[in-house]
Amino acid sequence: MHLRFSPAEEAFRAEARAWLEANLPGELRPTELGARAAYDRAWQRRLYDAGWAGIAWPRAHGGRGATLMEQLVWCEEYARAGAPDISTLFVGLNHAGPTLIACGTEEQKAAHLPPILRGEVIWCQGFSEPNAGSDLASLQTRAVVEGDVLVVSGQKVWTSFAHVAQFQELLVRTDPEAPRHRGITWVICPMDAPGIEIRPITTLTGESDFCEVFYDHSGPASIRRGTWATCASPGSPPRRSPPTRRRCARSRPCSPPPRRSAWPSGRSRTRSSTPGCGSSSAGRSAPSRP
Numbered sequence: 467m468h469l470r471f472s473p474a475e476e477a478f479r480a481e482a483r484a485w486l487e488a489n490l491p492g493e494l495r496p497t498e499l500g501a502r503a504a505y506d507r508a509w510q511r512r513l514y515d516a517g518w519a520g521i522a523w524p525r526a527h528g529g530r531g532a533t534l535m536e537q538l539v540w541c542e543e544y545a546r547a548g549a550p551d552i553s554t555l556f557v558g559l560n561h562a563g564p565t566l567i568a569c570g571t572e573e574q575k576a577a578h579l580p581p582i583l584r585g586e587v588i589w590c591q592g593f594s595e596p597n598a599g600s601d602l603a604s605l606q607t608r609a610v611v612e613g614d615v616l617v618v619s620g621q622k623v624w625t626s627f628a629h630v631a632q633f634q635e636l637l638v639r640t641d642p643e644a645p646r647h648r649g650i651t652w653v654i655c656p657m658d659a660p661g662i663e664i665r666p667i668t669t670l671t672g673e674s675d676f677c678e679v680f681y682d683h684s685g686p687a688s689i690r691r692g693t694w695a696t697c698a699s700p701g702s703p704p705r706r707s708p709p710t711r712r713r714c715a716r717s718r719p720c721s722p723p724p725r726r727s728a729w730p731s732g733r734s735r736t737r738s739s740t741p742g743c744g745s746s747s748a749g750r751s752a753p754s755r756p
Contacts, residue, residue: 471535478532479539485516486547495550499675503554503588503630510555510585519583520559527567527575528583554627558582558589562635565652574654578633592622592636592655592679602637603646607681609638609653616653618681628664628677631657 471479491509496502513519521540523529532540552559563582566575581587598604607620618638628634634655641649657664662681666674 469538471539475535475539478536479543482518482540482543483547485518486543486549489516490547490549495553499554499627499630499673503627506550506552506554507585507588509550510552510559510583514584519585520563523563523583524567527579554588554630555582555585557591557626557631557635558587558633561591562589562633562654565635569652578654587633588627588631590625590628590631590634590657590677592625592634594624595621596623602650605637605639605650607636607638608642609640609651618653618655620681622679622681623676624667625664625677625679626675628657628679629666629674633657634679 489512491505493505495505510519517530518540520527520529521532522537523531525531530536559582563579566578570578578587582589592607593602595604595606598606607618607622609616609618611617618636620638622636625634634657636653636655638651638653639649640651643649655662662679665678665680667676667678668674669676
């Protein structure tokens with residue numbers, strides 16, 4: 467098979483090559499995680515200002531809107547130039563952003579997509595658990611709607627960059643009665659929420675990019691900002707527990723009708739606020755692999 471590029475694609479290659487050669491950072495990426503994250507954000511902002519951020523993202527959402535062939539050309543030129551890996555920004559750019567584009571509400575897109583593209587925020591991924599790696603059917607972290615908040619209880623592990631991230635794409639089980647591959651909801655989780663504890667994991671090399679994340683460290687608490695449930699597996703909207711007196715002043719009720727949900731006794735739970743959630747966020751396919 468021979469790939470042949472059109473004159474327009476070769477012109478795109480020349481433009482990309484010239485810009486990369488003129489704009490590569492002059493310094494190497496630092497090894498310390500905080501400095502590395504700052505380096506990644508600065509490089510992403512340079513890409514954004516020049517119109518090269520979000521190569522595959524639609525123009526309507528701030529991206530370049532490149533064709534598949536242009537994406538191939540860009541990847542070739544990026545590798546040829548030895549440009550920086552997206553590293554700490556990969557979850558936001560390659561996971562959370564595309565998920566929001568596909569499933570998010572307009573409010574969620576407006577709140578989260580521009581900061582991701584500009585390199586202003588770091589996202590981490592809450593998929594793997596101590597007993598659930600690539601097989602999400604074994605996922606145990608649970609969530610239920612109580613009043614206007616989503617209450618989360620459980621643990622994640624091997625969460626890259628959790629201790630420097632502002633948001634997490636979090637998978638939780640919202641319907642324990644559904645088949646194991648269903649009943650899973652994709653949640654936007656601010657990492658500064660009370661009740662969340664982050665424990666870095668130090669590897670044999672001395673690095674601590676990986677973390678454990680616990681969602682019931684200090685008992686029930688309301689996350690101050692963010693939304694939840696942009697995606698859910700088919701037929702499994704988040705369930706409601708009986709109404710509670712505690713409410714988040716900035717949130718508004720979600721559309722599914724109240725339903726009682728049993729919880730294991732004696733468990734602390736973390737709450738996340740729900741401004742902007744709605745029926746469009748339920749009943750869609752969640753990512754199937756971490």
